[in-house]
Amino acid sequence: MVKLLIIEDDEAAAGSLKRGLVEAGYAVELAHDGERGLQQAQAGDHDLWVIDIMLPGRDGLSVLKTLRDQGRRTPALILSALGKVDDRVEGLRVGGDDYVVKPYAFDELLARIEALLRRVRSFGSGPETMLELADLKMDLLSRNVTRGGQEIDLQPREFRLLEYLMRHAGQVVTRTMLLENVWEYFFDPQTNVVDVHISRLRQKIDKSFATPLLHTVRGRGYILRPEA
Amino acid sequence: MFGVWLSLVLLLCLLGGVAGFWWLQRRRQQQKEALLRRQLVSVTQSSRQTGDNIAHDLRTPLTRLRADVEDALRHDDSEMHRATLERVLDEIQNMQNIVNALLALSQAEAGVMRVRKKTVDLSGLLEELIELYIPSAEERQLTLQGRIAPNLNIEADRQLLARIFANLFDNELKYVPAGGTILLTALASGPHVEIRVEDDGPGIPVEMRDKIFERFARLDPSRTLSGGSGLGLSLVKAFAQLLQGEVRVVESSLGGAAFILTLPASAAELSKPSP
Ligand SMILES: Nc1ncnc2c1ncn2[C@@H]1O[C@H](COP(=O)(O)OP(=O)(O)O)[C@@H](O)[C@H]1O
Ligand SMILES: [Mg+2]
Numbered sequence A: 001m002v003k004l005l006i007i008e009d010d011e012a013a014a015g016s017l018k019r020g021l022v023e024a025g026y027a028v029e030l031a032h033d034g035e036r037g038l039q040q041a042q043a044g045d046h047d048l049w050v051i052d053i054m055l056p057g058r059d060g061l062s063v064l065k066t067l068r069d070q071g072r073r074t075p076a077l078i079l080s081a082l083g084k085v086d087d088r089v090e091g092l093r094v095g096g097d098d099y100v101v102k103p104y105a106f107d108e109l110l111a112r113i114e115a116l117l118r119r120v121r122s123f124g125s126g127p128e129t130m131l132e133l134a135d136l137k138m139d140l141l142s143r144n145v146t147r148g149g150q151e152i153d154l155q156p157r158e159f160r161l162l163e164y165l166m167r168h169a170g171q172v173v174t175r176t177m178l179l180e181n182v183w184e185y186f187f188d189p190q191t192n193v194v195d196v197h198i199s200r201l202r203q204k205i206d207k208s209f210a211t212p213l214l215h216t217v218r219g220r221g222y223i224l225r226p227e228a
Numbered sequence B: 001m002f003g004v005w006l007s008l009v010l011l012l013c014l015l016g017g018v019a020g021f022w023w024l025q026r027r028r029q030q031q032k033e034a035l036l037r038r039q040l041v042s043v044t045q046s047s048r049q050t051g052d053n054i055a056h057d058l059r060t061p062l063t064r065l066r067a068d069v070e071d072a073l074r075h076d077d078s079e080m081h082r083a084t085l086e087r088v089l090d091e092i093q094n095m096q097n098i099v100n101a102l103l104a105l106s107q108a109e110a111g112v113m114r115v116r117k118k119t120v121d122l123s124g125l126l127e128e129l130i131e132l133y134i135p136s137a138e139e140r141q142l143t144l145q146g147r148i149a150p151n152l153n154i155e156a157d158r159q160l161l162a163r164i165f166a167n168l169f170d171n172e173l174k175y176v177p178a179g180g181t182i183l184l185t186a187l188a189s190g191p192h193v194e195i196r197v198e199d200d201g202p203g204i205p206v207e208m209r210d211k212i213f214e215r216f217a218r219l220d221p222s223r224t225l226s227g228g229s230g231l232g233l234s235l236v237k238a239f240a241q242l243l244q245g246e247v248r249v250v251e252s253s254l255g256g257a258a259f260i261l262t263l264p265a266s267a268a269e270l271s272k273p274s275p
Helices: A011-023 A034-043 A060-069 A087-093 A106-122 A156-167 A175-183 A193-206 B002-025 B033-042 B047-073 B078-110 B122-139 B158-175 B232-242 B267-271
Strands: A003-007 A027-031 A048-052 A076-080 A098-101 A130-133 A136-139 A144-147 A150-152 A214-217 A221-224 B118-121 B143-148 B153-156 B181-189 B192-199 B246-251 B257-264
Touching: A003 A011, A003 A034, A011 A027, A011 A106, A027 A034, A034 A060, A048 A060, A048 A106, A060 A076, A060 A087, A076 A087, A076 A106, A087 A098, A098 A106, A106 A175, A130 A156, A136 A156, A156 A175, A156 A193, A156 A221, A175 A193, A175 A221, A193 A214, A193 B122, B047 B078, B078 B232, B118 B122, B118 B158, B122 B143, B122 B153, B122 B158, B122 B181, B122 B192, B153 B158, B153 B257, B158 B181, B158 B192, B158 B232, B232 B246, B232 B257
Parallel strands: A003 A027, A003 A048, A048 A076, A076 A098, B143 B181
Antiparallel strands: A130 A136, A136 A144, A144 A150, A214 A221, B118 B153, B181 B192, B192 B257, B246 B257
């Protein structure tokens, strides 16, 4: 079972977060202040840490920095207070792997936890040259994309979008994740720009095929997978 | 279920706190809804009104939320509870957007927002943003065109720049009727670069051209939160100033609004011999 440690002083928030993550199939340990969080992180063998920045006593950035200085490489997702724009950069600088602003949507956090765990699992398997999902194939070297042997013509950005979706196949990705990873924008526009790119991509990869691969998960984001 | 309600209540307290804070700060509340309405329509410029508007903007959804939740609690109907929770969540998202924008605005205006200036390939960034927005524009039967001079480099923060143009483009998508044209022009002009975002839509009346950059200013006073809360252009202005630039709106030769942003060109750009 995948083990998570959440270091978050707001017990109500930590409690609902824990409940959600347990329902999603994770084993979850809680720590309510920085000092204890640090000890638990050092003592345990967690697969991922969720660390709030604002903690009583020792703050989250200091906890993470200490852990990193000790050579611990466990992926860490940082939670920060609303509106602290610099926290993202700070958090990534001390060794955070991803970052979510409070108040966050649970689905956003879950999607990012899954993406981080996935990244770690595929790490070390060497650079991939070929991505495959059912009859959809993407050659990262020749930049050739085919479905059922039929060539699909993609714009460069559509290629990046599909590549990201294929690397996270079977997993929900949110609009914000797509904006950050495919376009490198760290803010959310007011209009549905990403949705329209998705529907264009869907036209290309799904339209003339019997089984759709790119699905919308209502209220959450998108998922690429062979079954509905 | 209790957890959901508990976190809801906590969030409401938080948002209520924010609203209350602003409310207390700007308290002079002699005028009630009627006057407030009238002021909103005319979008006058007093700073007192800023506070009133913030309170108003947060109080309206709070009132709605409260009525909705109380109504749900009076009934023992899980389907109704679910529908209520979904509405509540939407409303919270709207309020969160307002609070986020206000925080960004006050940080930008107070100069505490850190600006990460680097040499940015402005021409490339603008092309990218057009590419990001073109499908949405086409979906709304709008033509989005760029006339971007090549190799415009400036010292700026890429994220702030992108947020400026995203806000302007979001407005174009919202306010230019179907069939319309949006044109983005960028060129070097002496020690500056000038970027214009213009359209053939309804435009901004002369008397509103300064006011429209103020917080909560909207031409259409029937303010639905989901349509935006009138903070976009104030963010544009604050971010432009953070980048030592400025923004204004004039009438476009296309017939609609032309938003003109001037930014200092980079040192490298300046030292290049002019063509
Ligand atoms: N391109 C445009 N054409 C006509 N009106 C516009 C345009 N851009 C902005 N406006 C007007 O300016 C107002 C303020 O814009 P903004 O600050 O972005 O707030 P919001 O979009 O949330 O209403 C809008 O409500 C709209 O009335
Ligand atoms: Mg706007």
